Amino acid sequence: MSRRPKGPQAALKTGGYHLVAGGISVLWLLPILLVVVTSLRTFDDVAANGVGSLPHSFTLGNFAQAWIDGGEFQAMVNSLVVTIPAVIITLALGAISAFALSRYDLPFRRTVLLVMLAGNLLPPQILLVPVSKMAEMLGIYDTLGALIGVQIGFGLGFYTFVLYGFMRAIPSEIQQAAVIDGATPLQIFWRIILPLTRPALASLSALAFTWVFNDLLWSITVIRTDTKMPITSALLGLQGQYVSQWNVIAAGSVIAAIPTVAVFLRFQRHFVAGLALGAVK
Structure with a gap:
């Protein structure tokens, strides 16, 4: 026709x-x-x-000046030291939590999900002082470990909620067949559920890397030493160091954007597939 x-x-x-x-x-x-x-x-x-x-x-x-004299090399290392473990640990814990909440009839699971979702709806500004005081009480203030812990704590609820929706949509017959074949819950999670959730994990990995890497609020809340600051805080210091040298500040901004652009390009296919799958669901 x-x-x-x-x-x-x-x-x-x-x-x-x-x-x-x-x-x-x-x-x-x-x-x-x-x-x-x-x-x-x-x-x-x-x-x-x-x-x-x-x-x-x-x-x-300008790039050499921002990279060496502006301290962006150390700041980039700090950002990667914080971002990579925070993303991996948060997604791992989120996947485990979502698997338990979506595939098993646990008591109060809806309440747990609502509490996780409600935690993400709180404005982070009202938690700055409590988080800072808690870090001081635990003796981890002004350390990269404190920043990793904050990123994990505030990202876990959202990632669990998103992965819960994807895992819940997987047909229960697949899991039942695996149980009949003698698969344990760990084997079901690792060999069946996780591979089927790969588009969602890839999408969340790209988003999580961007959010954590570009975060400024929590870095200036729990970090005080200049040599421990991540790249966003280093850019803020770069503007104070090179007040009128916009060429150096622009070069520092380009350097800071390279990792997030590279991660997005790497996961672009999975990212688009994850969004499309989420729209269909």
């Missing part, structure tokens, strides 16, 4: 859609492009012509 040729009205709608979407994309990309171009200009060029002018110079020295 041949398709009918598109009329002028359909072509007009398609062209209007692409025009609007293209305009929004350009507006979204302009600030990013401005930061990248500024990071490649010299200070004399920016000072003489302004930040928004066309570039009249090209240099990579």
